[in-house]
Amino acid sequence: MKITFPHMGNVYIAGKAFMEELGQEVIPPPRCSNRTLELGTKYSPEMMCLPFKINIGNYIESIEKGADTILLTGSCGPCRFGYYSVLEKNILLDLGYDVDVIVFDPIGEGVGKLKDSVSKALNVRKTKDIIRAGKLGWPLIRKTDELTQFANEKRAYAIDSNDVDIVMEDYYQNIENTYGAAELLNLIDETHEKLEAIKIDKNKDPIKIGIIGEIYTIVEPFVNLEVEKKLGHMGVYVEKSLTPTLWVEQHISKFPFGSKEVNEMFKLAKPYLRTLVGGHTRETVGSAISYSLKGFDGVIQILPLNCMPEIVAKSILPTVQKDYNIPIMTLVVDEMTGEAGYLTRLEAFVDLLKKRREGKKVGKLLFGC
Numbered sequence: 567m568k569i570t571f572p573h574m575g576n577v578y579i580a581g582k583a584f585m586e587e588l589g590q591e592v593i594p595p596p597r598c599s600n601r602t603l604e605l606g607t608k609y610s611p612e613m614m615c616l617p618f619k620i621n622i623g624n625y626i627e628s629i630e631k632g633a634d635t636i637l638l639t640g641s642c643g644p645c646r647f648g649y650y651s652v653l654e655k656n657i658l659l660d661l662g663y664d665v666d667v668i669v670f671d672p673i674g675e676g677v678g679k680l681k682d683s684v685s686k687a688l689n690v691r692k693t694k695d696i697i698r699a700g701k702l703g704w705p706l707i708r709k710t711d712e713l714t715q716f717a718n719e720k721r722a723y724a725i726d727s728n729d730v731d732i733v734m735e736d737y738y739q740n741i742e743n744t745y746g747a748a749e750l751l752n753l754i755d756e757t758h759e760k761l762e763a764i765k766i767d768k769n770k771d772p773i774k775i776g777i778i779g780e781i782y783t784i785v786e787p788f789v790n791l792e793v794e795k796k797l798g799h800m801g802v803y804v805e806k807s808l809t810p811t812l813w814v815e816q817h818i819s820k821f822p823f824g825s826k827e828v829n830e831m832f833k834l835a836k837p838y839l840r841t842l843v844g845g846h847t848r849e850t851v852g853s854a855i856s857y858s859l860k861g862f863d864g865v866i867q868i869l870p871l872n873c874m875p876e877i878v879a880k881s882i883l884p885t886v887q888k889d890y891n892i893p894i895m896t897l898v899v900d901e902m903t904g905e906a907g908y909l910t911r912l913e914a915f916v917d918l919l920k921k922r923r924e925g926k927k928v929g930k931l932l933f934g935c
């Protein structure tokens with residue numbers, strides 16, 4: 567069995583080491599590129615959301631490298647993600663790729679079903695082995711996410727933010743040469759030390775922006791046109807509202823109670839949205855409020871074109887913006903999104919936030935408020 571999975575931000579890094587540790591042969595998806603997008607767009611229904619198209623591109627590129635088994639998570643509820651696995655398998659079959667697709671359905675769909683998929687994919691039989699495997703995967707995913715966030719922080723304070731890119735690019739290149747958890751964790755520690763050594767200006771008081779929206783779009787840099795990097799080079803401190811770590815906490819390690827952070831988002835969103843409408847709508851609305859309460863200067867919502875749950879959130883955010891007095895900008899991405907226009911909108915938003923902050927300072931000096 568030669569396993570692959572969708573490329574989703576840092577997930578491929580932790581996923582590769584985790585599977586290797588369990589003795590599985592892994593063909594990690596190549597980093598997303600224009601070719602991935604072209605392949606996905608060519609073979610997907612036109613009106614499908616962008617993550618689906620990128621997934622198809624990922625699978626084809628991994629199959630070309632020898633993968634014969636695809637792992638992906640399933641979903642329930644009113645979002646087309648629940649149909650991804652069925653549709654993707656059929657598309658690949660039509661293209662002549664007879665691959666096995668193993669779906670990790672949510673625990674709520676039945677523990678037995680999930681256990682069977684996990685046993686098959688991870689080649690473990692007993693529940694205690696599954697728990698041991700889970701304990702092994704957890705620090706991998708958490709540490710990869712922490713490193714990305716540390717890079718974001720460094721970019722905002724660095725004297726030369728390009729130094730951060732050089733270190734991180736080196737990290738991404740070296741991941742391919744690691745095998746298993748220990749080597750990956752070593753590489754993460756080394757990269758952390760290199761980032762630590764980058765000179766910073768402690769007097770900087772960067773503009774703070776929270777990134778909210780559909781999870782895949784937030785965490786996959788190719789899809790969001792490297793929004794964290796772009797904002798970082800503008801001297802902005804960036805934080806994402808959703809990460810693979812939070813997803814694992816919410817849906818696996820802390821199921822059925824959920825993670826503290828996500829429960830807090832649900833609570834904040836409740837006056838605006840009482841029920842689940844699919845995707846991460848409640849997290850989007852709740853995290854916009856949370857960023858306002860934490861003193862962030864602004865919030866950017868990113869969503870793929872045609873993403874129903876995020877369209878619902880988008881319609882609520884203007885009210886949140888007014889109620890909590892925090893600027894919120896929405897960016898919609900698809901295969902036609904142009905980088906120049908995207909960058910201009912980011913620059914204009916950052917300028918607005920800077921002017922707003924200056925205005926607040928002047929107001930405080932003149933009127934004490």
Ligand code: SF4
Nearest residue numbers: 615645647845873874
């Ligand atoms: S949340 Fe949006 S982008 Fe993600 S699968 Fe559902 S509809 Fe598509």
